[in-house]
C-alpha cells in the first residue's frame with residue numbers, strides 16, 4: 001500500500017516536473033544571488049520579486065505539497081528534489097529554513113508553486129565565517145533587557161563598507177518592517193532599528209537584506225537575527241507559596257499521600273533553579289530525599305510559579321514525627337516550607353461509637369427502670385388500658401381465700417394471726433379499697449353439701465385462690481384446700497393460685513406430690529408482719545389479682561397512661577437525685 005502511494009506520488013510529481021521546462025528554468029538568469037554565512041540560520045523564500053512586497057515568507061502558505069523545491073549543488077550536476085520530509089533545510093510554508101546553513105548548502109535552488117509560480121531560481125553562496133575578511137561578523141542572537149532602550153543592527157554590515165550597497169530592508173517574523181507606520185518608539189537610523197523602550201512583543205525573528213554591488217554582480221546579503229526579550233535577573237530567593245509558615249496536614253497512617261509545594265521563582269536568564277522535598281527527622285540526622293530535585297527553567301519575564309509534587313507510598317509513624325520540607329533554590333538563595341503531618345481523627349467512627357454507647361446505655365437504663373418498676377407499669381397498664389378480664393367468665397368471686405382455721409384458745413390478741421389476716425385484713429384492702437370480691441368460706445358459702453364439695457364449688461366460682469401459708473396450714477387439714485385448688489387450676493385456665501407466705505414453715509414429708517410441686521413453682525408473696533403499711537405486698541397482690549375495674553377513659557386512657565408513666569420516670573429520677581445528694 002505504502003509503496004503504491006509512493007509510486008503514485010512520484011508519478012504525480014514527475015508529471016508536474018515535466019509540465020515545466022526545468023532545464024530552461026536552470027539556464028535562466030537567477031532571480032537573486034544570496035550571500036550566507038556558515039553556521040547561521042538562513043531563510044530562502046519562494047516569492048516573485050516585487051518592489052512592494054510586504055511578506056517575506058508565509059508559513060500558512062497553501063499546502064506544503066503545492067510548493068516544490070529543487071537543488072543543484074554544482075554546475076552540470078543533476079537537479080535533486082528536496083523532500084518535504086527533509087530536516088535541514090525544512091520546508092515551512094513557501095520557504096526553506098536552514099537551521100543552520102552549512103558550507104555544502106551552496107548551489108542553485110529552484111522552486112515552483114502550482115498555478116502561481118512556474119519557476120523561480122535563486123543562488124545561495126555560503127561563505128565560511130573565518131573566511132569573510134572581517135573580524136566581527138556580528139551576533140545573530142540578541143537578548144534585550146525589557147523596558148530599556150536598545151538597537152538591532154544588521155550583523156556584519158560594516159564588513160562591506162568598501163562596497164556600494166543598497167539600504168537595508170528589515171523583516172520581523174516574515175513581515176516587512178514599515179518604519180513610517182510603526183509605533184513611535186521604533187526608529188530606523190543608518191539601517192539600524194532603535195527601540196526606545198523594549199516590550200515583550202519586540203521578541204522575534206528579524207531578517208535584514210541589502211544588495212551589494214560588486215563589479216557587475218549584485219549580491220543580496222541576508223542575515224537572520226533572533227531577538228529575545230529578557231528581564232533583569234531576580235534579586236529575590238524563591239518564594240514558597242505553599243506550604244507557607246508551619247502547615248499541618250491531617251493524614252491517615254498507611255494511606256498514600258501526595259504533597260505539593262508551590263514556589264514562585266523570579267526570572268533568571270542563565271540559571272536553572274531547583275525544587276525538592278525532603279524529610280527532616282530530628283532523631284536521625286539523615287535526610288532521605290522523597291523525590292529527585294527538579295530543575296526548572298523560568299522563561300517568563302515576570303517569573304513563574306511551579307508546583308512540585310512528591311508522593312509518599314504510605315504514611316508511617318516516622319512521618320508523623322518528621323517535618324517534610326520543601327526546599328527551593330535559585331542563584332540568589334534558598335527558601336523552605338515546612339509541612340507537619342498529624343494523625344487524622346476518625347471523627348465519623350468516634351461519632352458512631354459514642355452513638356452506639358449512648359443507645360446501649362439508654363437501653364440499659366430503660367430496661368433497669370422497667371425491671372425496677374415492672375409491677376407499677378403493669379398495674380398502671382391494667383388500670384388504664386387493659387380490658388376487664390372478669391366480664392363474662394361467669395365466676396362469682398375474684399378470689400377464694402384459704403387459710404388455717406384457728407382453735408379459739410390459740411388466739412393471741414397481741415399478734416395478728418392468719419385467721420384475722422384472712423378475715424379482716426385481706427377483705428379490708430382487697431374488697432374495700434380495690435373492689436375485689438373475695439370468697440370466705442364462713443362468710444360467703446352457705447353450708448349445704450359436704451365440706452369438700454363446698455370447697456371445690458367455691459374454688460370453681462373464683463378467679464384466684466389465695467393460699468395463706470403457715471406452719472399451721474401445711475400441717476393441718478386445710479392443706480386439702482390447696483390440693484383442691486391445684487387440681488381445679490389444672491382443669492380451669494381462668495383459675496390461678498396466689499401463695500402468701502404468712503409465716504415461714506417447714507414442708508412436711510407427708511404433703512401430696514402435687515402440692516409439693518405447686519409450692520415450688522407458684523408465685524409466692526411474702527407478708528412481712530410489721531407496723532408499716534407493707535405497700536410492696538399489696539402491690540404484688542394486686543399484680544396477681546385479676547384485671548378489674550378498668551376506668552374506661554376511652555381515648556384519654558392512653559394519654560393518662562403515658563402521663564402517669566412519665567411522672568413516674570420523673571419521680572424516680574428525682575428520687576435517685578435525692579439519694580445521691582444524701583450520699584454526699
Ligand SMILES: *[C@@H]1O[C@H](CO)[C@@H](O)[C@H](O)[C@H]1NC(C)=O
Pocket residue numbers: 021023024025027
Ligand atoms: C526547454 O528550454 C530550453 C531552453 O530554453 C529549450 O532548448 C528546450 O527545447 C525546452 N524544452 C522543452 C521540452 O520545452
Ligand SMILES: *[C@@H]1O[C@H](CO)[C@@H](O)[C@H](O)[C@H]1NC(C)=O
Pocket residue numbers: 055058059060061062
Ligand atoms: C498566507 O497565505 C495564505 C494562503 O495563501 C493567505 O490566505 C494569507 O493571507 C497569507 N498570510 C500572510 C500574512 O500573507
Ligand SMILES: *[C@@H]1O[C@H](CO)[C@@H](O)[C@H](O)[C@H]1NC(C)=O
Pocket residue numbers: 102103104
Ligand atoms: C560537503 O560535501 C562534501 C562532498 O560533496 C563532503 O565530503 C563533505 O563532508 C560535506 N561537508 C559537510 C560539512 O557536509
Ligand SMILES: *[C@@H]1O[C@H](CO)[C@@H](O)[C@H](O)[C@H]1NC(C)=O
Pocket residue numbers: 128130131
Ligand atoms: C576556516 O575553518 C575551516 C574549518 O572550520 C578550515 O578548514 C579553513 O581552512 C579555515 N579557513 C581560514 C581562512 O582560516
Ligand SMILES: *[C@@H]1O[C@H](CO)[C@@H](O)[C@H](O)[C@H]1NC(C)=O
Pocket residue numbers: 131132133
Ligand atoms: C579581503 O580584503 C582585502 C583588502 O581589504 C581584499 O583585497 C580581498 O580581496 C578581500 N577578500 C575577500 C574574500 O573579500
Ligand SMILES: *[C@@H]1O[C@H](CO)[C@@H](O)[C@H](O)[C@H]1NC(C)=O
Pocket residue numbers: 329333334335
Ligand atoms: C540556604 O541559604 C542559607 C543562607 O540563607 C545558607 O546558609 C544555606 O547553606 C543554604 N542551604 C543550601 C542547601 O544551599
